[in-house]
Amino acid sequence: MLAIGKQLTVEQRLSKAVVDIMGKAHALAGVIMIGERVVDDTVPTACTNGRDEKYGRAFVESLNDPELRFLIIHEVYHKLYRHLTTWKHLYNQDAQLANVACDHVINLKITDEFAKDGWVKMPNGGCFDVKYRGWDTAQVFKDLQDNNSGDDGEGGDGEPNGPNAHVASGVDANKNSPKGFDAHDWDGAQDMSAEEQRELARDIDEAVRQGALIASKLGSGGVRNLEDLLQPQVDWREVLREFVQNTCAGSDYSTWKRPNRRYMGAGIYMPSGVSDKVGELVIAIDTSGSIGGKELTAFLSEVTSICETVNPDKVRLLYWDTAVCREEVYETNDMEGLVKSTKPAGGGGTDVECVPEYMQTHGIKPQACIVLTDGHLYGGWGTWNCPTLWCILDNDRAKPDVGVTVNIKSREM
Numbered sequence: 001m002l003a004i005g006k007q008l009t010v011e012q013r014l015s016k017a018v019v020d021i022m023g024k025a026h027a028l029a030g031v032i033m034i035g036e037r038v039v040d041d042t043v044p045t046a047c048t049n050g051r052d053e054k055y056g057r058a059f060v061e062s063l064n065d066p067e068l069r070f071l072i073i074h075e076v077y078h079k080l081y082r083h084l085t086t087w088k089h090l091y092n093q094d095a096q097l098a099n100v101a102c103d104h105v106i107n108l109k110i111t112d113e114f115a116k117d118g119w120v121k122m123p124n125g126g127c128f129d130v131k132y133r134g135w136d137t138a139q140v141f142k143d144l145q146d147n148n149s150g151d152d153g154e155g156g157d158g159e160p161n162g163p164n165a166h167v168a169s170g171v172d173a174n175k176n177s178p179k180g181f182d183a184h185d186w187d188g189a190q191d192m193s194a195e196e197q198r199e200l201a202r203d204i205d206e207a208v209r210q211g212a213l214i215a216s217k218l219g220s221g222g223v224r225n226l227e228d229l230l231q232p233q234v235d236w237r238e239v240l241r242e243f244v245q246n247t248c249a250g251s252d253y254s255t256w257k258r259p260n261r262r263y264m265g266a267g268i269y270m271p272s273g274v275s276d277k278v279g280e281l282v283i284a285i286d287t288s289g290s291i292g293g294k295e296l297t298a299f300l301s302e303v304t305s306i307c308e309t310v311n312p313d314k315v316r317l318l319y320w321d322t323a324v325c326r327e328e329v330y331e332t333n334d335m336e337g338l339v340k341s342t343k344p345a346g347g348g349g350t351d352v353e354c355v356p357e358y359m360q361t362h363g364i365k366p367q368a369c370i371v372l373t374d375g376h377l378y379g380g381w382g383t384w385n386c387p388t389l390w391c392i393l394d395n396d397r398a399k400p401d402v403g404v405t406v407n408i409k410s411r412e413m
Contacts, residue, residue: 010039010060017068025073025114030207032076034200045181048075049188050084051200059181066121070110073120074182077106079204083137084189085197089238090141091186101141103127103180125181136412138235236391237302239406240370243389244278244306278312279367282386284355286373287321287343291393298413299372299391300339307335316364317341322349322378324358350374353382360385374398 008016014037022029035051043056053075060068078084083102090098104127111128114120122128132140192200283303285296307315315338317328330338352373359366368387375390375398388403394410 010055010057013060013065013068014039014055014072017065017072020065021069021072021076024119027211028073028076028080030210031080031204032072034079034203034207043183045183046071046075047183047185048078048084049185049192050079050082051189051192051196063123064121066119067123070115070120070122071182073110073114074103074106077110078102078184080208081106082201082204084184084186086235086238087137087141088186088190089235089241090138091184094141094145095186097141097144098137098186099180099184100127101137101144102184103182104129104132104140105135105137108133123181127180138237138412236406236408236412239404240302240389240391241306241309243368243370243387243404244281244312245310278310280314280316280365281307281312282316282318282359282364282366282369284318284320284352284369284371284373285343286350286352286371287319287325287345288350288374288376291343291372291374292410293342295393295410295413296341296343296372297339300341303370304335304339307338312367316366318355318358319343320352320355320358322351323354350377351379352377353379356382356384375400 018032018037021032035048035053037053038055039057039060040054041057043054043059045059046053046055048054053072055071060071063071083106087098087102090101107122107126107128108130110120111122112133115122132143135143283300285291303315311332313332315330315335317326317330317338318324319326326344328341350373352371355369355371358364359369366386368389369384370389370391372391372393375392375395377398381400381402384402388400390398390400390403390405392398392400392405392407394408396407399405
């Protein structure tokens with residue numbers, strides 16, 4: 001088979017590999033046809049912007065058939081898991097580690113799904129560590145960051161597919177740590193128009209449905225829990241950070257008329273900010289039993305990290321059930337104390353309308369309010385006189401009729 005493959009052109013080998021994948025991994029048959037797949041002599045390895053794929057001629061020629069199949073599935077998985085939109089904030093922090101973290105996650109998935117019989121083989125230089133099995137990209141990124149893995153000063157300024165596309169190839173000579181074998185065009189993904197992002201999200205969802213149906217009927221191989229991918233993969237931490245940085249900036253609420261297109265494909269219409277100054281921020285915490293200490297600490301840790309970046313005038317923490325039962329205020333120079341806060345015992349009811357009523361009674365006029373709740377309310381969602389972000393924990397059925405909503409799974413915290 002390999003001898004025959006070497007007689008084919010690179011374009012023919014790619015086409016043949018795609019057909020092979022569609023014939024064996026039926027669940028991927030729809031997703032693999034999304035976007036363009038081209039050979040580009042200027043690309044050192046391979047790259048994707050989350051829709052289109054480019055393959056370097058010399059790199060493909062260096063791979064045998066199992067390695068080529070692995071490479072194509074690798075690029076397809078970046079699309080399938082929407083990596084280049086979901087984890088953009090990690091790229092902004094450290095491009096190298098973001099690339100490596102994404103690759104660790106999908107290389108483990110590909111190996112677990114397809115590599116048992118040698119049908120695929122990971123090309124040299126791939127990121128692979130069994131300790132990351134079952135981790136998400138943010139968890140891997142944090143672990144790499146804590147251990148300074150891959151910190152060689154390269155921030156992702158390669159040139160394979162745009163000014164900020166990172167070429168991750170081979171092994172880091174300084175750290176001897178894998179960088180991966182493909183490039184990720186993060187900025188290219190953001191350059192898609194809002195309509196293009198919505199269309200891509202719809203195409204991926206439809207491809208997932210068709211793939212799951214075909215795979216179930218044929219009893220064939222494919223991606224496990226494929227239906228879980230129908231919901232757009234939006235990282236709650238990124239939504240929270242963007243809300244504070246953009247929505248909370250300045251007092252010109254006319255910016256609500258200009259949505260941030262980054263999240264529109266996921267159904268989240270985030271306003272764009274106009275000022276660098278952030279005033280008072282209110283964090284309203286539901287004291288019901290579903291929000292435990294682990295979830296609260298993770299949430300407040302993220303808020304603290306964001307506040308260290310944007311420096312709000314103050315953060316006012318309001319714990320509530322059927323009434324606001326405790327208020328804590330943290331000034332700019334005391335944000336570290338925020339994460340140490342512990343919630344009081346809940347009173348048995350959940351009525352979020354008490355929060356805006358409390359703020360009105362006490363003359364509290366924040367730039368924005370962030371509400372952490374399980375969404376199991378006795379009353380309505382209240383009347384809010386400021387931009388509001390609802391962080392709904394483990395309850396996809398809760399649909400606030402005001403503000404911006406992001407759903408959080410406790411297992412992701």
